[in-house]
Amino acid sequence: MTLSAFFGFLGRRLLKAFAVVLGVIIVAFFIVRMAPGDPASVIAGQSGAADAQFMAQLRQQFGLDQPVLVQLWIYLKGIASLDFGFSHRVQRSVLSLIAERLPATVLLTSAAFIFSLAAGISLGAVAARRVGTVTDSAVTVLALTFYATPIFWVGLIFILVFSVWLNWLPALGMFSIGQDYTGLTAVLDVAKHLILPALTLGLFYMALYARLTRSSMLEVASQDFVRTARAKGLPEGPILRRHVLRNAILPVIGFAGVQAGQIVGGSILVETVFSWPGVGRLAFEALLARDYNLLLGVFIVTSAMAVIINLITDIVIALVDPRIEVEG
Amino acid sequence: MSGFWKRFASNKGAVIGCFIFAVVVLLAIFAPLIAPGDPWRMAGPPRTDAFDPEHWMGTDMLGRDVWATIVHGARVSLIVGGGATLAALLIGVTLGAVAGYCGGWIDDVLMRFTEFFQSIPSFILALLIVAIFQPSVGSIVTAVAIVSWPPVARVVRAEFLSLRSREFVQAAVVLGQGTTQIIFGQILPNALSPIVVLSSFMVATAILLEAALSFLGLGDPNVMSWGFMIGSGRSTIRIAWWTSVFPGVALFLTVLSLNLIGEGISDALNPRLHDRGEA
Amino acid sequence: MSDALLTVDGLSVALPRGGDRPHAVEDISFTLAKGEILCIVGESGSGKSISASAIMGLLPKRLPAVKGSITFGGHDLLKLSKEGMRAIRGKDIAMIFQEPMTALNPIMPVGKQIAEVLEAHGEGNPASRRVRAIELLTEVGIPSPEQTVDAYPFRLSGGQRQRVMIAMALALKPSILICDEPTTALDVTTQAQILVLIRDLQQNQGTGILFVTHDFGVVAEIADRIAVMQHGKIVELGTRDAVLDNPQHPYTRKLIDAVPRLAMRKKVTVNTPPLLQIDRVSKTYWRGGLFAKKTPVHAVKEASLTLARGETLALVGESGSGKSTLARCIVRLIEPTGGTIHVDGREITGISQAEFKPLRRQIQMVFQDPFASLNPRKRVGEIIAEGPVTHGMARSEAMGKAKELLALVGLDPASISRFPHEFSGGQRQRIGLARALALEPELLIADEPVSALDVSVQAQVLKLIADMKARMNLTMLFITHDLRVASEIADRIAVMRYGEIVEMGTPMAIFGSPQHAYTRALIDAIPGVGWEGTRR
Numbered sequence A: 001m002t003l004s005a006f007f008g009f010l011g012r013r014l015l016k017a018f019a020v021v022l023g024v025i026i027v028a029f030f031i032v033r034m035a036p037g038d039p040a041s042v043i044a045g046q047s048g049a050a051d052a053q054f055m056a057q058l059r060q061q062f063g064l065d066q067p068v069l070v071q072l073w074i075y076l077k078g079i080a081s082l083d084f085g086f087s088h089r090v091q092r093s094v095l096s097l098i099a100e101r102l103p104a105t106v107l108l109t110s111a112a113f114i115f116s117l118a119a120g121i122s123l124g125a126v127a128a129r130r131v132g133t134v135t136d137s138a139v140t141v142l143a144l145t146f147y148a149t150p151i152f153w154v155g156l157i158f159i160l161v162f163s164v165w166l167n168w169l170p171a172l173g174m175f176s177i178g179q180d181y182t183g184l185t186a187v188l189d190v191a192k193h194l195i196l197p198a199l200t201l202g203l204f205y206m207a208l209y210a211r212l213t214r215s216s217m218l219e220v221a222s223q224d225f226v227r228t229a230r231a232k233g234l235p236e237g238p239i240l241r242r243h244v245l246r247n248a249i250l251p252v253i254g255f256a257g258v259q260a261g262q263i264v265g266g267s268i269l270v271e272t273v274f275s276w277p278g279v280g281r282l283a284f285e286a287l288l289a290r291d292y293n294l295l296l297g298v299f300i301v302t303s304a305m306a307v308i309i310n311l312i313t314d315i316v317i318a319l320v321d322p323r324i325e326v327e328g
Numbered sequence B: 001m002s003g004f005w006k007r008f009a010s011n012k013g014a015v016i017g018c019f020i021f022a023v024v025v026l027l028a029i030f031a032p033l034i035a036p037g038d039p040w041r042m043a044g045p046p047r048t049d050a051f052d053p054e055h056w057m058g059t060d061m062l063g064r065d066v067w068a069t070i071v072h073g074a075r076v077s078l079i080v081g082g083g084a085t086l087a088a089l090l091i092g093v094t095l096g097a098v099a100g101y102c103g104g105w106i107d108d109v110l111m112r113f114t115e116f117f118q119s120i121p122s123f124i125l126a127l128l129i130v131a132i133f134q135p136s137v138g139s140i141v142t143a144v145a146i147v148s149w150p151p152v153a154r155v156v157r158a159e160f161l162s163l164r165s166r167e168f169v170q171a172a173v174v175l176g177q178g179t180t181q182i183i184f185g186q187i188l189p190n191a192l193s194p195i196v197v198l199s200s201f202m203v204a205t206a207i208l209l210e211a212a213l214s215f216l217g218l219g220d221p222n223v224m225s226w227g228f229m230i231g232s233g234r235s236t237i238r239i240a241w242w243t244s245v246f247p248g249v250a251l252f253l254t255v256l257s258l259n260l261i262g263e264g265i266s267d268a269l270n271p272r273l274h275d276r277g278e279a
Numbered sequence C: 001m002s003d004a005l006l007t008v009d010g011l012s013v014a015l016p017r018g019g020d021r022p023h024a025v026e027d028i029s030f031t032l033a034k035g036e037i038l039c040i041v042g043e044s045g046s047g048k049s050i051s052a053s054a055i056m057g058l059l060p061k062r063l064p065a066v067k068g069s070i071t072f073g074g075h076d077l078l079k080l081s082k083e084g085m086r087a088i089r090g091k092d093i094a095m096i097f098q099e100p101m102t103a104l105n106p107i108m109p110v111g112k113q114i115a116e117v118l119e120a121h122g123e124g125n126p127a128s129r130r131v132r133a134i135e136l137l138t139e140v141g142i143p144s145p146e147q148t149v150d151a152y153p154f155r156l157s158g159g160q161r162q163r164v165m166i167a168m169a170l171a172l173k174p175s176i177l178i179c180d181e182p183t184t185a186l187d188v189t190t191q192a193q194i195l196v197l198i199r200d201l202q203q204n205q206g207t208g209i210l211f212v213t214h215d216f217g218v219v220a221e222i223a224d225r226i227a228v229m230q231h232g233k234i235v236e237l238g239t240r241d242a243v244l245d246n247p248q249h250p251y252t253r254k255l256i257d258a259v260p261r262l263a264m265r266k267k268v269t270v271n272t273p274p275l276l277q278i279d280r281v282s283k284t285y286w287r288g289g290l291f292a293k294k295t296p297v298h299a300v301k302e303a304s305l306t307l308a309r310g311e312t313l314a315l316v317g318e319s320g321s322g323k324s325t326l327a328r329c330i331v332r333l334i335e336p337t338g339g340t341i342h343v344d345g346r347e348i349t350g351i352s353q354a355e356f357k358p359l360r361r362q363i364q365m366v367f368q369d370p371f372a373s374l375n376p377r378k379r380v381g382e383i384i385a386e387g388p389v390t391h392g393m394a395r396s397e398a399m400g401k402a403k404e405l406l407a408l409v410g411l412d413p414a415s416i417s418r419f420p421h422e423f424s425g426g427q428r429q430r431i432g433l434a435r436a437l438a439l440e441p442e443l444l445i446a447d448e449p450v451s452a453l454d455v456s457v458q459a460q461v462l463k464l465i466a467d468m469k470a471r472m473n474l475t476m477l478f479i480t481h482d483l484r485v486a487s488e489i490a491d492r493i494a495v496m497r498y499g500e501i502v503e504m505g506t507p508m509a510i511f512g513s514p515q516h517a518y519t520r521a522l523i524d525a526i527p528g529v530g531w532e533g534t535r536r
Helices: A003-034 A039-044 A052-062 A068-080 A094-129 A134-148 A151-165 A183-221 A224-231 A236-274 A279-288 A292-320 B002-009 B012-029 B066-102 B104-119 B122-132 B137-164 B167-175 B179-215 B226-236 B242-269 C048-056 C082-088 C110-120 C126-139 C158-170 C188-205 C216-222 C240-245 C250-258 C323-330 C353-360 C380-390 C395-408 C413-417 C425-437 C455-472 C483-489 C507-512 C517-525 C529-534
Strands: C004-014 C023-033 C037-042 C065-072 C093-096 C176-180 C208-213 C225-230 C233-239 C274-287 C295-308 C312-317 C338-343 C363-366 C443-447 C475-480 C492-497 C500-505
Touching: A003 A068, A003 A292, A003 B104, A003 B122, A039 A052, A052 A068, A094 A134, A094 A183, A094 A236, A094 A279, A094 A292, A134 A183, A134 B242, A151 A183, A151 A236, A151 B179, A151 B226, A151 B242, A183 A236, A224 A236, A236 A279, A236 A292, A236 B104, A236 B122, A236 C110, A279 A292, A279 B122, A292 B104, A292 B122, B002 B012, B002 B242, B012 B066, B012 B242, B066 B104, B066 B137, B066 B179, B066 B226, B066 B242, B104 B137, B122 B137, B122 B179, B137 B179, B167 B179, B167 C363, B167 C380, B167 C425, B179 B226, B179 B242, B226 B242, C004 C048, C004 C208, C023 C048, C023 C065, C023 C208, C023 C225, C023 C233, C037 C048, C037 C188, C037 C216, C048 C065, C048 C093, C048 C176, C048 C208, C093 C158, C110 C126, C110 C158, C126 C158, C158 C188, C176 C188, C188 C208, C188 C216, C188 C517, C208 C216, C216 C240, C216 C529, C225 C240, C225 C250, C233 C240, C233 C250, C240 C529, C250 C455, C274 C323, C274 C475, C295 C323, C295 C338, C295 C475, C295 C500, C312 C323, C312 C483, C323 C338, C323 C443, C323 C475, C353 C363, C363 C425, C380 C395, C380 C413, C380 C425, C395 C413, C395 C425, C425 C455, C455 C483, C475 C483, C483 C492, C483 C507, C492 C507, C492 C517, C500 C507, C500 C517, C507 C517
Parallel strands: C037 C208, C037 C225, C093 C176, C176 C208, C312 C475, C312 C492, C363 C443, C443 C475
Antiparallel strands: C004 C023, C004 C065, C225 C233, C274 C295, C274 C338, C492 C500
């Protein structure tokens, strides 16, 4: 792809990403508007903790005495200046709460995303290469199993097996408490804590991508250009790697990019199970406390995160697939 | 269609799936007979071990019989699974059909809208909807439907788009048939198979979503749910594993059975795809 | 023969159980000499492509070669190890395929794909392979090979892609080239160029060429010897002249007779008022979406023509010429962006669909693809009766009519309760014709109605269409890419290119003294045009 074509593509894609985030904010706004009762009391929650001053502040944040569209405009302006409002419960701004928790979630979801793609594509490729054999059946059963298992339950079972019974890996949190590790030991400590949550979050999607890769490989393998490669006298290895696999994984990566939002959403469950100090766990805490302002903030920020992951996968595909630039 | 049923019945996974799913449906229908009484009540001493003669799946910290909660929990799973799928089909088929049939800018707009819903963290959106509208079966069905229609819309749109340009549809236009006649008489019957396959996977996903919501405490407080039991047993997993493990197994088997059925239908509808690998 | 490069002896390829016959290919024998072109010709399902795949060792697992031998360079290819066969493929025996659009890897530059052949057989280094790829692209007549070597396939036209395939096949100067319908997917002018290229090759390099095709025109153009296949067997094998001019086997005779002749008929002067008047009709599309730049595509540019009552006009053009778009404008499957269309003196452009509905009875259409033109979920009776029912006829009466029409198009009236998939391609085209005739139209638009059919079936359907036309006094607009078919059926021919009608006239005028350069090019490109003079 030429450089100018690439920037053209990037520009269009960024515009689209921006539109999605804008849409998310509008959806968030209307959910609150459509809720029964005064939006301010919805936001403040039913915990009864809301005082008059906070309610007034909320009414001002949402411009509740104005027409709906003006309210939307006020809300959008607020978000644009990174003002996500105030969490009454912890007496801090929503933005600072989320910012503090974001790195942990980025770490967890990217680890899970990369693991699910790498493992899923490998398993699917192996199954497709040995289609009809025991290996293929084993992969199929594995994929069916993890595709049918609720991730929060997998997390619990992992804790039960690997932490409680086998005592191999830590069950909760991101760091060992009371140990002030530094440098490499600290990294290894986090990595050890990361294994179970990342596996839990990634296995479901691994199953999904394995199935997709397998069927995509089989489909590509039946296409004419693979026959051409064979007619050239190319050995099976290069045929599989250069012609089949490279073509087959493009739609899988594309799908994974679109699905990134689901992995980010799933982090709520996993972070809750493993007490991982990320945004998902924050959302659960907000839920328990009926702190909806915080929940809205989490929704918008995690959406933006999903959009960014999607953007990255699209760029990767555009770099590999020459046809993208014409399709736009 | 006898060929379809023959192929479906010769698929071991699909038959096992049908069997498991039938058991779940029977449990849900006859719940009051199989496990009489309120599943929420204290049925025995708290934390009775599993495989106890009285309570073969044990009891939880509050003495609730785990087996009874599984039997009654099947109900909400099936109601939400079925209800949300129907609602999502209604939204998805309508939007997909309009986008695919009209094409042009309408298609563009509707597909951007669909992509939007597909790329945002839909679970958090569902959570938000249920939380703000108060947890109830109704709000859960609504939330699950709102986040599960995009795949339907995409599939239906793709089918409509390809069928619309098929020559038999053009022939119908040339004969003078009207738009509704063409959509319902010519296109929709040919687009049904992928919708049927997708529905069975959607019921499975909807059941998982309901369980996840209940697990986080957003279940309907009036009905027993598997997700709720897994969540309530979470903190005591070290001392009473059975309260979380058995409802999880029930959930797993139900979802698995639906996936197996869906795959069975898909393979039976497209026999060629299935043995493509043999070439 | 002592100079035989390749000897196929008693080869049989099994079909999986449950097929319509036990063997895909049964006991076939032939030889291929250095520098000769042997054409294997046959209709679909005759086993001609499978024979070619067998030689390449590219048979699918479910179609094993069960008997016979294929001798090349002193080895029986059927007994060679996988690795042994791989070493021969691409180096000594190369192959090109039917579909140039899908035969190249979409995400690999074409130069790399050519270089892969060299790499697979251990030739040169990356730099030298690239140089060789550019040489090869030059040899096969690709414009600006230095740039094209790095281009991706989607940038190239079908003809260019087929040239790339040929370059790839030539890379190691194989002694045998197998061509499996290499020009079937191409336009006729492109086909002519590719045939010349293959001819040159054979003459310059002495390559032995096995050319698989269904098209007797192509055979007449290119063959030295011909093998005719039917139901997996070779029914006739001989030199070009012997087989074409003096066929021995009845099946060969039937196939050759079925090839439409380039008749130089003069128009029977029709002095009737015009039924269809098309006046400067245009259709412009806009490509691009919400987030992309929009560019106009002129599918039809100010096309004008008039059809007299009872006349047949053939609209001829290559793919993308706009002929189908123009036809679809007449039935308002597509709304034209400019110009007017009058049917029977009434303007049909710009009126609402409701106003147009009663007029639809007068204008009916027959489609190209026998597998896509009938709703697979409806019974045949329903498909035919649908039109009359839509226009207010009682169902039972319409069903009775469907039965009559089935008989009329040569099908069993009892088949009204069967589904389309139970019929062959030719039978489905008959059903499609019955559906159109059910409304007793005055104007019939036939969009490539025979181009998806085998030549013998094509002849039958063409004859049926001509019969029906005479019987029901139809006026017909017949769209085709095939000048032979056009000359056989039409009173007048209109030639389209890039959305414009460049020439119109009687077959006599078009073939006798074509005025437009493009018309001349089209006529010159008709495969086997030289054969016409000697045809019986």
